[in-house]
Amino acid sequence: MTERNKCERADELVSYFYKEATNDERRNFEQHLSACAVCRDELAAFGEVRGAVREWHAEIMQGAPALALDAVVPQFARNGRPVNAPVAVVAPVVVPRRTAWSALREFFTLTPAWARFGMVAASLVVCALAALAVINAQFRWDDKGIAFGTSVNKQAQPTPQSATPQNAPQVAPLNQPQFTQADIAKLTAERDAEQRELAAARKQLDAAQQQVNVLNASLANSQTAYHQTLATLRTTRASLANSSRRGNRFGSQLARNPNNLESDDEGLRLSDLLTEVSAGREQPQTKRDER
Amino acid sequence: METTSDEQIVERALAGDADAFGEIVRRWERRIFALTYGILGREEDARDATQETFIAAFRNLSGFRGDAKVSSWLHRIAVNQCITRQRRAKVRGETSLEGAAEDNGAQFAAPLHESPARIVEGCERTEAVRRAVSALPPELREVLVLKEFEELTFQEIADTLHVPLSTVKSRLYTALKQLRLRLEKFSPEAAHV
Known part of the structure; x- marks a missing residue:
């Protein structure tokens, strides 16, 4: 098959070919034909094609079957079925059993494109809403x-x-907060950090408790020592009071005989007094009393 | 010779003449059959489409406008029947017209006065044309058949198919061009007939 050139005056060619061009159009196109080999070639070929088609049409008309519908169609149209119709003329049309799928396809094929698009879009929306x-x-x-x-x-x-009890108040699902995966991860991390902080605080509390126990023990010891010291102090104070009274007597004696403190057998020696004060004993006094 | 016009017969049918519509059917059934056969390409489909055309015409007889031509009215009904059948066939996935060509190879009787060689040559030629026309897209086939079989004008075809006049011309040009190429393809000598 060869690639033929194309002329842009196809409409004029068709009008001229079928003799539907006006006189001016016909004359104008005939002038064009004298200079355009493409249109001349097409015109000749179309004439041959037309002749072949008409020959075929004549054959159809010559061999067309006698349908004899003139007596059948009115009755068929009234009653919905042929009355006394020859079987060969009006044979019942065998309609193959259609499946639901084929019926749906036929429906969509016979439906305008905009309606098809609308139905498909609506179906998708309904399916999406149902899925959601x-x-x-x-x-x-x-x-x-x-x-x-x-x-x-x-x-x-x-x-x-x-896990909540059955009698717990039910909250509407739409009012419950919804968390994303990121929110859940963030809350989990926060919970772990708080648990670590709580463990550390517990350790610090235990250490402080131990210190308190130690301090309490130390305080108890201190109180014991304090009471002992207080008792000792009281004893010492009493001793000092006694010594003071002796000192006064010794002073009086010293005033009477200042040159012979040591030689006096009746007099109290200073070293003995100091020993008594430190020891808290009253032996010199006892000794002196014995003397 | 038919002295009564189609429009007058329809008026009689509308007035209650029971036999009037039968006259319309007798006048037009062969032409309508040829038209539907040219568009559908199969005799059985053409028979059914012809019958359905006249049934639809009879049922809608009251809707016929007096200012219109009966021929245009029947052409429009027949073409619509063919379009509907083509869509249904497409939906059901039936074989294409070109593929089913062998079913209708030599159904119509050839003239007996022709010689056998001439008959064979003629049958091959018309069969090639039938195949070529059947292989055209439906919209091109409809325009071609209305023009070549019924010899309608461009404007009448445009009115029947509800398309612009320029569309009719462009479809006719395309149909003729494709037919030429297909005839060359089916039979190289057909292009030089």
Whole structure:
């Protein structure tokens, strides 16, 4: 098959070919024909094609079967079926049993394109809404952005909410806060950090408790020592009081005989007094009393 | 010679003449059959489409406008029947007209006065034309058949198919061009007939 050149005056060629061009169009195109080999070639070829088609049409008309519909069609149109119709003329049309799928395809084929598009779009929207309803999808749009959550995971794993007693107040699902995976990870990290802080605080508390126990023990010892010291102090104070009274007598004696303190047998020696004060004993006094 | 016009017969049918519509059918059934056969390409389909055309015409007889031509009215009904059948066939995935050509190879009786060689030559030629026309897209086939079989004007074809006049011309040109190429393809000598 050879690639033929093309002329841009196809409409004029068709009008001229079928003799539907006006006189001016015909004359104008005939002038064009004298200079355009492409249109001359097509015109000749179209004439041959037309002759072949008409020959075929004549054969159809010559061999057309006698349908004899003139007596049948009116009755058929009235009654919905042919009356006394020859079987060969009006044979019942065998309609193959159609499946639901083929009927649907035929419906869509006979439907305008815009209606088909609309039905498909509506079906998709309905399916999407049904799917979202089944998975209980929820959208959230707040300061943190847009979040999308479903209840699929909640159904798969028991949640703390499901462990609540039956008589616990039920909260509407739509009012429950929905968390994203990132939110859950963040809350988990915060919980772990708080648990670590709590463990550290417990250790510090135990150490402080031990220190308190040590201080309490030390305080008890200190109180014991304090009471002992206080008792000793009282004893010493009493001794000092006695010594003071002796000192006064010794002074009086010294005033009477200042040159012979040591030689006086009746007089009290200073070294003995100091020994008594330090020891808290009253032996010199006893000795002196014995003397 | 038919002295009564189609429009007058329809008026009689509308007035209650029971036999009037039968006259219309007798006048037009062969032409309508040829038209539907040219578009559909199969005799059985053409029979059914012809019958359905007249049934639809009879049922809608009251809707016929007196200012219109009966021929245009029947052409429009027949073409619509063909378009509907083509769509249904496409939906059901039936074989194309070109593929089913062998079913209708030599159904119509050849003239007996022709010589056998001439008959064979003629049958091959018309069979090639039938195959070529059947292989055209439906929109081109409809325009070609209305023009070549019914010899409608461009404007009448445009009115029947509800398309612009320029579309009719462009479709006719394309149909003739494709037919030429297909005839060359089916039979190289057909292009030089």
